[in-house]
Amino acid sequence: MRIVALSLLLCLCGLSQAAQMPIAAMPGGNLVFKHVQSIRERRFADIVEQKTDFSCGAAALATILRQAYWLDVNEDQIIKGMLQNSDQELVRTQGFSMLDMKRYVESIGMRARGYRIPAQSLESVNIPVVVLLDIRGYKHFVVLQRTQKDWVYIGDPVLGHKRYSHEDFLKGWNGIVFAIIGPGYDKTNALLTPPAPLTAKNQLDGFSPVKDAELMDFGFIQSDFF
Numbered sequence: 001m002r003i004v005a006l007s008l009l010l011c012l013c014g015l016s017q018a019a020q021m022p023i024a025a026m027p028g029g030n031l032v033f034k035h036v037q038s039i040r041e042r043r044f045a046d047i048v049e050q051k052t053d054f055s056c057g058a059a060a061l062a063t064i065l066r067q068a069y070w071l072d073v074n075e076d077q078i079i080k081g082m083l084q085n086s087d088q089e090l091v092r093t094q095g096f097s098m099l100d101m102k103r104y105v106e107s108i109g110m111r112a113r114g115y116r117i118p119a120q121s122l123e124s125v126n127i128p129v130v131v132l133l134d135i136r137g138y139k140h141f142v143v144l145q146r147t148q149k150d151w152v153y154i155g156d157p158v159l160g161h162k163r164y165s166h167e168d169f170l171k172g173w174n175g176i177v178f179a180i181i182g183p184g185y186d187k188t189n190a191l192l193t194p195p196a197p198l199t200a201k202n203q204l205d206g207f208s209p210v211k212d213a214e215l216m217d218f219g220f221i222q223s224d225f226f
Helices: 002-014 039-043 056-069 075-083 088-094 098-107 119-124 166-172 200-206 212-217
Strands: 019-024 031-036 111-116 129-135 138-148 151-156 160-165 173-181
Touching: 039 160, 056 075, 056 098, 056 129, 056 138, 056 173, 075 088, 075 098, 098 111, 098 129, 098 173, 119 138, 119 166, 129 166, 151 166, 160 166, 166 173
Parallel strands: none
Antiparallel strands: 019 031, 111 173, 129 138, 129 173, 138 151, 151 160
């Protein structure tokens, strides 16, 4: 049984696109179909992936504008918009700044504010915001999705959904959150409910065959014909 489950997990890891996978989970080998995602799709679900070395800020902005405000914008459009009012040579060497991001957000009729908040107030931030992390000397904009107990959930334009311990997050965070404010905010947007960490145990548990006792709970009646 463990070998079968492991084989199934390896198949899932190899998927490149979402698909309907047949699974022999019913008595007699009858098939049920379960919607599955590739690991990459799950990692970047609802996150805009950055395409250039200097566009993490643009991708983070695009993620919030698309998911929280349902605006039809992409990374390339935001890059072009920010370049109109920025020092292009400086951008090529250092990337975009929060000031560049603020100017772009205001150019589309919304407001942007930077707030310095204490670490103990992170859990009170209840909207997705952009934060700047220093990761071993590399300055990188990401989306802070939510903070829950000892964990900080991040939408990273390079790595996708990530979860940091509160302590590790504070080591790289500069204490500032960049909030976008405007009409049409979706209070139930997907960024506020990031997916659970992807682990082998979770995958195996999710695809375990249904036991006879569980079928009885579902209303199935045992038959002596097979």
